[in-house]
Amino acid sequence: MPKLETRRVAVKNFQRPDEIREFEGKGRVEILTLAGRDVARGTFEPGWRWSRNVKPIAGTDLCEVSHMGHCVSGRLRVMMEDGSSQEIGPGDTYAIPPGHDAEVVGEEPCVMLDFGEVGDYAKRR
Template sequence: MPPVEIKRFDQPDETRPFEGNGWADVVNVADHPVAAGHFEPGWRWSKNVKPIAGTDSCQVSHLGYCLAGQMRVYMDDGSEQDVTAGTVVAIPPGHDAEVIGDEACILLDFGEVADYARR
């Protein structure tokens, strides 16, 4: 039986800086990456992560919990949805997003983040 694994975001396995306005701390638990995204006011995927990803929209599937702040998600089909503190969210590939307001958005992401914002 494998041992219990415990990791802390204040000692991440990796930190991935965005092109300004934030970063993602990543821990690997049971061979699965979990990210804590710190999205500062003014952050937008198409401005701060698109240059790293090299795709027209985010192609990562996110499964997360919003700890603080607010983010608006714009799907490629034109629909929009707001993610706010205390909500659980599943975001499929094919989206842009931006922080709404003057508070940082902090999102724990248990989705397919192995290569998210990885240089």
């Protein structure tokens, strides 16, 4: 794990992300890098599903990224490879292990902040 810089405050804003990764339609993820760590803001539009809109980019059958974050708005259903599922909504803070699919629930975009292992999320290989 990278060592955090303890003597300097780092401030960035999603108005000017370090990187933008577009999905295969229906949204994107914006990345900020601070103190050697990545923070992501994902915007998932109605109709978005990982297996349709990110799988072609990731090249894996399921999302193999570990997510730790907070849902700002909208709803997302996460389906684990064991068949279990969980819905995440506004105000929920979550930890999602690797091995999942996900989809937007309803007609409102889902916006999530992710502090997990997002360095390679939706990154073309």
